[in-house]
Amino acid sequence: HNRGDRVNFGVKMAGQALGVYTKNFFTRTDTKADVMLYPQKPIVNTMMGRNMLDEHPQGQNIIMAIMSFKGYNMEDGIVFNKASIERGFGRSIFFRTYVVEEKKYWGIERDEIKIPDKSVSGYRTEEAYANLSADGIINREVDVQSGDVLVGRISPLRFFGPVENFMMETENRRETSEIIRHGEEGIVDNVIITETINGNKLAKVVVRSERVPELGDKFASRHGQKGVIALIVPEEDMPFTEDGITPDVILNPHAVPSRMTIGQLLEIIAGKVGAFRGEIDASAFNESVTEESLRKALKDLGFEDDGREVMYDGVTGKKFESGILIGPCFYQKLHHMVANKIHSRARGPVTLLTKQPTAGRAKQGGLRLGEMEKDCLVAHGTALLLKERFDSDKSTIPICQSCGMVAIEDRTKGKRYCNVCKKSKIVDVEMSYAFKLMLDELKCMGVYPKIKV
Template identity: 40%
Template sequence: VSGPRSIHASQWGFVCPSDTPEGEACGLVKNVALMCHVTVEMDDTELIRLLSSYYVLPLHQLQYGRTEFIIYVNGKPIGFTEQPGKLAALIRGLRRAGRIDCFVSVHIKQVHRCVHVVSDGGRLCRPYIVVANNRPLVTQAMLEDLVNNVLSWDDFLKKGVIEYLDANELNDCLVAMDEFCLTDGHRYTHMEIDPSTILGVVAGLIPYPDHNQSPRNTYQCAMGKQAIGTVALNQQIRFDTLQYQMVYPQKPLVQSKTIQMMHFDELPAGQNAIVAIMSYSGYDVEDALIVNRASLDRGFARACVYRRAGVHLKMHENAVYDRLMGPSIDRETGLPRRGDELLQADGTAYVGAKATDRQILVNKEMPVVKTTAVQDNAGQLGLHAGTSESMTEFRRCPADYKGIEPSYVEKVLFSTSEGNQAVVKVLLRQTRRPEVGDKFSSRHGQKGVVGLIVRQEDMPFSLQGLVPDIIMNPHGFPSRMTVGKLLELLGSKAGAIEGRIRDGSAFSGDSAETLSRILIDHGHHYLGKEILHSGVTGAPLEAYIYFGPVYYQRLKHMVMDKVHARSRGPVTALTRQPTEGRSREGGLRVGEMERDCFIAYGTSQLLVERLLTSSDAYDACVCERCGLLATSRNWCQYCRSSRQVVTVRMPYACKLLFQELMCMRILPRLTLGNTYRDRMT
């Protein structure tokens, strides 16, 4: 029995078998396949009228015989027939002739003795080539006319050579995977347009996905959405909150049919890197990559990060609006005060300005209405606001830049929101070159971070003088079985030699034998291996190295956005402990497991320093006589005395716990030991 997370056999071709999230939602969130179509609801009145004239008898004549099949249209019984096969064939003939809609489906249920004709919405349908006498009705001449724009997709539907089928109708059909299956002796009714269309859009971008272990394709479906590339054709005029853009994206040397159908080669998300699969120093373990510094200097994987900042100019009471003000000028120096260096007279930063941390981008001021005491007719004083006697002052409420590295002001936009409020938006640009810790991935789920950036002089080189851009550890292949990546390297190398794009489509891509023959014909090793020389010693390496181009993606996970450290900073008001999270300048929490490790190692002083001194140390006043928290150093309210009040250092959270217990009518008392008493005296 197939569970909700699995793909049922009836979902073949309708749901992508690879594109699903990892974790809790695995299998529950599904994506439709490439050529899957979701139907919309249509009126079935004309369909019922048309069927009533073909092999359909009224329901009041039903005798419930074994040869009588009830006809349902969208779940409504309209009659019965004694020739269900002829009726189903007739409906399919009407559909192929264009008499009824192309998304109308018919299927026979022998167990329930009924014929279902459906035209409702929400069904998943998929196109198939119609086969007659084990010959596809789509001819080579039709395909040539399609390429030459003589025929269109609608013409194929009107001719009846291609039709849409849903999962229920497929139970009455026999579908061939390709034209070679038509000769195996079975009587086929339909044929797949292309086997790779069982995959979704994202999985179809993977070259040779049928050669990879299944989870690797699932990983790439997730990481392909994180790859930095070209967002859209209008990306230069967009004001998104956060946008990543590759400076110099490239077309992949190995492409699939899905890439060309989706025009991914026109808006790519990656670059072709020369990759050497070898171990080079110890900085490439656990999927770490060694990157050529000269490649980074030439612009390899360089990206721009665009962030948006801005303010809303709202209207407050008494028709007072927020306003923009220019920089505050120091009277003595005549220069803008600190933080206002970028501001123009209109209160916004100028285009091209270099913004550093805490510098103001938009100088917004909000009104502060002061209330004044006025005397009414009865002679009584009262508070009144918003009159001509009240004075309106403004306080600064600017939008400033926050970031470790500086950014540049790309654009400034004045606009209005849906509520007709004035909006000022500032677009900031930051150009980032890859650094140690940035995440990369190939199109086969082989992700890794940059472990070391090496000078080109120290990198290995081939006899032709080629130096790899990336060195990858070979231990990433045996257990993951991403053979598709090896084939991609082979195909990219053959494509670069021939000067053409190679086909890496699922189930129909260029074979390894074809690619090896191309390499042999051009004087290369048939497996794509080469002799490399060490850049340090100059001696040849003692093994053949698998060497060639691979399409690599730079992902949006960058170390600059994740690095975090804190020596001092804000604390929460309730517990006086450091805040949590990078955005709030929080601390790194020492949890229960870390505490257990400190205890196991016997590092008591480190334990006190982490959990008390550097966290929420507090000197509480405790009465030694009653053991309760005293009001102050000089007075215990319970004992009505100040003789035995001492100062005890404890976590503020501990003091807060005692006070919360007292709110619950639980009275905790502290007993001070002799050691502590002697130390205090």
């Protein structure tokens, strides 16, 4: 009963839905894994669903109302009932495995898994290694925060000086411990110590964290109707029916007409009948379950045949003018969770080449102020802010007053001179380091860029 493109979307999102992907997940060491707590079989099921998904369910049956809610569920925003979340709806556990290997290098050089000594290069603090046991590996069921050490490890230096050639002293080792990723936290679920195929010692630490639905988490029904949580409302403020039933989820009515997901409406009606009479077989081309038969079944149960009910505003207690479609629906939590994506930065690392902030969440990177953002600042006339933002890589460069080329500063001898005209009349000019790089690029192409000072 859905358009073809919505069927494709629905199938794609079913692949992203959390469930019980395997029954032995607690003994596995997958790099990343999400496991749904309290998964259920859908009330409205199909033949394929029974054959394949009853053993590995990937969603929960919830009460859904299709109505507007004070403008908070515009543009695929979803309004959630806070009490439903507290009762366990949409909860999942996220597992991440950290792998540490004692690698072997040239000659007798190799890594060592142990608590690093204070003499090691890059030693953190005593508190950082407080959770490690005597063998340098963390214990189970320990709470860990971002930056905590899971496995202590020391490695040989990458580069040897003339004095240190191939010495195995502790002072000539560096700290390469495995730490919790930036922005993550959890509890150590499992620790496995084994060997690689080459006979190197291998430690695997599995960290688990409970994920409770929060603003920005993505959910979807089986009809390609995806959305993110826009508001979590206390149960007492949610609309309610004459029987006192409050919905778990409120979906915007504008999500249905243009997308023509009639299957979504039929599922709610069928779910209502199925909740009283048992599972509904909604397999394709099953002629025993039709819109007419579902309408008749609802009438026989004492409901309106279109599934609508009289509802009241939870805040004012006033009756809504229109009847509202409400009933059970199978809902899936997708692995796009805001906890995995949220990112901000005030200060942090910069790249060696451009002296600008690094890119990407994993590297604690900055958020790029692009051309279009620049146009907004220009339109607002914020000249000083524009200059300040574009000077994140501000540098002071010595420039020759005679020829306008970038000069050389010899800090060991305390001299400044121009390598082109050999004069020493040098002035400091503030500029973006990216501009200095552009000057270097032009020189490579045989162009002679002069700076007038």
